[in-house]
Amino acid sequence: MPLTEPYLLTPGPLTTSLTVKQAMLRDWGSWDSDFNHLTADICRRLLQVAHGEDQFVCVPLQGSGTYAVEATLATLIPFTAKALVLMNGAYGQRMAKILQYLGRSFVTLDMGDYLPPPPDRVDALLAADPAITHVAVVHCETSSGILNPVEAIAQVVATHGRRLIIDAMSAFGALPTDLRELPCDALVASANKCFEGVPGFGFALIRREALVASAGNAHSLSLDLYDQWAAMERSGQWRFTPPTHVVAAFAQALTEHEAEGGAVGRLARYTANRDRLVAGMRAMGFHTLLADRWLSPIIVTFHSPADPRFDFAAFYRLIREQGFIIYPGKLTVVDSFRIGCIGQLFAAQMDGVLAAVRTALDALGIADGSPRPEDLNTAEF
Numbered sequence: 001m002p003l004t005e006p007y008l009l010t011p012g013p014l015t016t017s018l019t020v021k022q023a024m025l026r027d028w029g030s031w032d033s034d035f036n037h038l039t040a041d042i043c044r045r046l047l048q049v050a051h052g053e054d055q056f057v058c059v060p061l062q063g064s065g066t067y068a069v070e071a072t073l074a075t076l077i078p079f080t081a082k083a084l085v086l087m088n089g090a091y092g093q094r095m096a097k098i099l100q101y102l103g104r105s106f107v108t109l110d111m112g113d114y115l116p117p118p119p120d121r122v123d124a125l126l127a128a129d130p131a132i133t134h135v136a137v138v139h140c141e142t143s144s145g146i147l148n149p150v151e152a153i154a155q156v157v158a159t160h161g162r163r164l165i166i167d168a169m170s171a172f173g174a175l176p177t178d179l180r181e182l183p184c185d186a187l188v189a190s191a192n193k194c195f196e197g198v199p200g201f202g203f204a205l206i207r208r209e210a211l212v213a214s215a216g217n218a219h220s221l222s223l224d225l226y227d228q229w230a231a232m233e234r235s236g237q238w239r240f241t242p243p244t245h246v247v248a249a250f251a252q253a254l255t256e257h258e259a260e261g262g263a264v265g266r267l268a269r270y271t272a273n274r275d276r277l278v279a280g281m282r283a284m285g286f287h288t289l290l291a292d293r294w295l296s297p298i299i300v301t302f303h304s305p306a307d308p309r310f311d312f313a314a315f316y317r318l319i320r321e322q323g324f325i326i327y328p329g330k331l332t333v334v335d336s337f338r339i340g341c342i343g344q345l346f347a348a349q350m351d352g353v354l355a356a357v358r359t360a361l362d363a364l365g366i367a368d369g370s371p372r373p374e375d376l377n378t379a380e381f
């Protein structure tokens, strides 16, 4: 186990393969036809993964995932529109914050930390407010790991004739996504999640007709996805300096994604990782924040142990010393931490992190990971 380079059990940046890293060893001219072909190639392959070739276009954008989310909201939601943001964690909240910055009207449905937005509540909200034109939802809310019922929500939104934007950042590439059957205007993700590339750009798969109609909506030049797309259509080039090495690494990551059996193969590995992790953690007394039916194969939130000797910083350091990086919690109410299942992680790494957790508990003098009973959630949906 390479102790100099720990495994990242985090939801991106994540542990990438050696071959993805090696793909960054060449320099590319951003105007050169080789690089333009590379861009066109990754866009084509991304549309293929989502079965969106017929009606969608892929627009890549420099920056982290949030840039792509902000650009999509800014481009597709006109100043005259009104959005409904479904929130059950930090990334839903972030979309609301973005809309606030952008000066767009919006309302929210806030489900707290661990419950999904129920499709019937969305139905009632849309029925009650005809002014709502757009709905924004997170597929896998990475702050808890909850898997939101986007398919059912998409059907409700479509029935009301409203438009849906999906932040599928930590879902696309592993969770099934079929744009032929998922009524939405846009699906946003980034290079460094389930496709296992390195960070540096995000992308949106946008319904062509919605993107064409969005000319002039954006308040910002660099975040205008209509302009980014139109320029790429004209010249094959990114408007501004592209993250060339990251794009090259992503092309290699896509090849490895395909070799693993695409999203189906990746989902199978991530699910096996998650099941191994959850079983091992439960055997040590830990409890997951979420009921089994909402657990994603992406990242799992565990309650912090009740034992007063538990200190996350010390626990983290002890696990880090054994070659694994875990993630702090991101909940508003109870103490928690998270362990990711995505990236170049296999059974050996999941067993490794479980052994590291046991060693860390022993070092802290904690018998088991049981949480405070009053922290356990009992609400169900």
Ligand SMILES: Cc1ncc(COP(=O)(O)O)c(C=O)c1O
Binding pocket: 011, 012, 064, 065, 066, 067, 069, 091, 138, 140, 141, 142, 143, 167, 168, 169, 170, 190
């Ligand atoms: C669901 C979701 N949305 C948005 C983001 C933001 O992406 P970034 O941190 O790359 O800006 C993340 C990051 O983990 C995410 O998981």
